[in-house]
Amino acid sequence: MPPITKDEAEGTEYDLFVIGGGSGGLACARRASGSYGAKVGLAEGSPQLGGTCVNVGCVPKKVMWYTADVADNLRKAPYYGFGDEAAEVAIPKFKWNYLKKKRDAYIKRLNGIYEKNLVNDKVAYHQGWASFVSKNEVKITKDDGTSYNVKAKKIVVAVGGRPTIPSDDDIPGASYGINSDGFFEIEEQPKRVAVVGAGYIAVELAGVFHTLGTETHLMIRHDKVLRTFDPMLQDVLGDYMEKTGVNIHKNTNVKKVEKTETGLKVYTDSSDEPVEVDVLLWAIGRHANTEKLGLENLPNIELDKQGDIVADEYQNSNVEGVYVIGDVAGKVLLTPVAIAAGRRLSNRLFGPEKFKDDKLSYENVPSVVFSHPTIGSIGMTQPEAEEKFGKDDLKIYNTSFKAMSFAMLEEKDKQPTSYKLICQGENQKVVGLHIIGEGSDEMLQGFGVAIKMGATKDDFDSCVAIHPTSAEELVTLR
Structure with a gap:
């Protein structure tokens, strides 16, 4: 079933309207409508439901991790009697584009499943970019420029975030690089890659590239990867990555990037010689998608210095009837956290008395x-x-x-x-x-x-x- 039309939607009032069709928004909307019978609408600006996790995050990334793991296991095989242990371990040529097409088809099937789930749970799906007109009204703008308004007694913001990339003003040539979203658009395996960043996205993507045979450079600002994790994890992973051949450039900042006939030259402050690669991938953090939400129409709504919408332990913003879940709230940026928070919010707002104080604990999240x-x-x-x-x-x-x-x-x-x-x-x-x-x-x-x-x-x-x-x-x- 396609998204509802402007004529079907205009002037409708919902019990709950969710801005954002990622994992958290979908979970919140489906719980409120499917379990409790609330009249619920949901808007998603991109053509694909599922948000970052399904389209350019956890799911396709795990497919790539499995792919790399297969390569690792093929290298193990001779030691278990498959092939000649004395010979150089050779694995079949990896067909990146073949795998990409299969991975993309898998994601497309998931997009369809998410849409069917909205139909099954009677959630009205609006395909368009939603912004606040007031705390009880949103404007939905479609890609062709047409728009319409809907009203709601309660509105949930679940717009997630997107990767941060430096500007060319800050780092000349930075725009020649891609971000983690762009990783999933790569059509053919690069021979040489530089990943900038020390967080989990950086080490995961660097690990995939390296394990599949790409010459991999990881550029980190300090001397350890995963600096928010336990020191033991930092040391063991960093040492092993270097042992296996990942080139970790420590205490390194990118100064400029030049495009040449043979690739990209990445200049840093830790070496006089640039590193030449085919792909430069920025993995330096993420920020909330709040710029086009029309937050100026919610007087005094509180944002923190990162631009996240401040929410209390019950996902309330400081504007009555406006709630915040997922990465846009800036707490524990993980898909299952957004899902759990969204479901508990709907339990509290529309569920039976036993859920009147339902909320997510952000302690001891694995x-x-x-x-x-x-x-x-x-x-x-x-x-x-x-x-x-x-x-x-x-x-x-x-x-x-x-x-x-x-x-x-x-x-x-x-x-x-x-x-x-x-x-x-x-x-x-x-x-x-x-x-x-x-x-x-x-x-x-x-x-x-x-x-x-x-x-x-x-x-x-x-x-x-x-x-x-x-x-x-x-x-x-x-």
Whole structure:
């Protein structure tokens, strides 16, 4: 079913109107309408539903991670008797464009599923860019310039964010580069790439490029990757990336970019010689999509210095009847967080009495990094725990080893695994868990439940180990 037309929509009043058709907005709208029977409308400016996660984020990125993982496993094969172990490990030529077409088709199918879900839950889908006329009215502008207004008793802002890229005024030639959205538009595998940034998007995309055989340069402003994560994770991942051949340029800032007949020359402040690449990818952060929301028509709405809309613990903005969920609120920028916040908001606004105080807790949110190897993290980092509780009130447990799946490989080809458990107080409550190594992404979900429930070190120890696994090391730490 296509989006509703201007004639069908104009002048309609909704119980709830959601601006943004990403994961959080869709979850909020469907819960309010499908579960509680509210009259709900949703506007999405782009032609594809699903937002960043589905179209240019988590989902296609994970497809690329799986692709790189297949390449890693092909390299393992000779050590397990497939092929000639003594020979140079050769894997079939990777067909980037073939995979891109399949990946794009998969995403297109997901877009269709999201649209069907709106139909099934009786959410009115408006394809157009929504902006505030007042706190109870929005204007929806279509790509052809036509527009119409709808009214709503309550309005949810779920417009997400987009990648930040430097201006040519700040860094001459910066616009020759692409951002993480542009990564998914690349038609053929580049031979040489520079990724600028040290966060999870930067290390994930650099990892994909490198594992698939692209000469990869990672340019970071300081001397560590993943600077908001636990130091152990920073050290293990950074060291392993360098060991496998990623060129990490530390304490480096890009000064200018020049386009030549043979590629792009990237000049930095850490070397007299430029790095020449085929693709320059900026992964230096994201910012909220608030510029065209018509926020000037919401007098005194509060924004923070990053441009995010300030929301309280119940997702309320400071304008009555206007709510904020997802990345635009600037808290824990993860898709499942936006989904959980959106559903709880609809529970509270339209659900039964038992949900009158429903809200999302932003504490102990598990997160993963799809690096090579993968990372899982929940709770406080060691520096955060030391600052809050003091070193004397903490007990830190560590272990490092090589996963059994690498047992047949030469030592130089084995991925590292390192785990850290941060425990606090006399009963040693687990306040932080940080893991890197094969399977860490899948492993974290179960441990996340335990930590959310307040697990202690004794609780971990009382769980019988599953052998032989990597995960058993977390319940046998001494």
